[in-house]
Amino acid sequence: MSFLASYEISKIIAKAGKPHNIGETVILPAVSAIISSVMKQNEIEITNSIALSSSSVSRRIDEMVEDVEKQLIAHLEVKKFALQLDESTSRDNEAILLAYVRFNNEGPQEECFFLEVLRQTQKVKQFLRKLLLISRKTISHSKI
Numbered sequence: 001m002s003f004l005a006s007y008e009i010s011k012i013i014a015k016a017g018k019p020h021n022i023g024e025t026v027i028l029p030a031v032s033a034i035i036s037s038v039m040k041q042n043e044i045e046i047t048n049s050i051a052l053s054s055s056s057v058s059r060r061i062d063e064m065v066e067d068v069e070k071q072l073i074a075h076l077e078v079k080k081f082a083l084q085l086d087e088s089t090s091r092d093n094e095a096i097l098l099a100y101v102r103f104n105n106e107g108p109q110e111e112c113f114f115l116e117v118l119r120q121t122q123k124v125k126q127f128l129r130k131l132l133l134i135s136r137k138t139i140s141h142s143k144i
Contacts, residue, residue: 002049009052010060020061023052072101072111079103083113090117099131 009027013020028047035043081103088096095118102110116130 002046002051006051006056007060007064009050010057011064013057014061014064019054020057021054023057024054028052072113075103075105076101079105094118 009023013022013027028050031050032043032047035041035046081101084100084102086098086100088098090096097116097118099113099115100110101113102108
């Protein structure tokens with residue numbers, strides 16, 4: 001049960017975009033206070049069983065990201081999809097290229113396929129080669 005709680009809390013931390021150490025520094029002490037004051041139980045035993053160190057949270061987030069990527073690629077392997085490229089700029093004025101895929105999965109769905117920071121010296125030809133390599137590694141071209 002504490003293993004599942006660790007994943008759920010890691011997901012909340014990732015969605016909030018907070019530093020991974022917030023699990024140890026803020027969340028566990030808050031959970032401990034709730035358990036001891038509201039539930040009148042021994043909080044130490046419960047909170048010690050929930051792995052929320054920075055490295056645990058980081059590892060769990062990485063595992064969840066990898067699982068989502070695998071699920072997306074599995075969908076793209078069996079469904080026809082459209083690829084959309086878009087450009088944007090970060091706060092630091094870096095050029096960013098985004099690739100989105102649209103496909104039908106019990107209704108229309110759009111997902112970010114990848115994000116690439118473009119170097120100023122990078123030419124379109126170099127980027128298109130990189131895009132081709134990424135797509136060859138992940139999906140069948142017959143589905144595009």
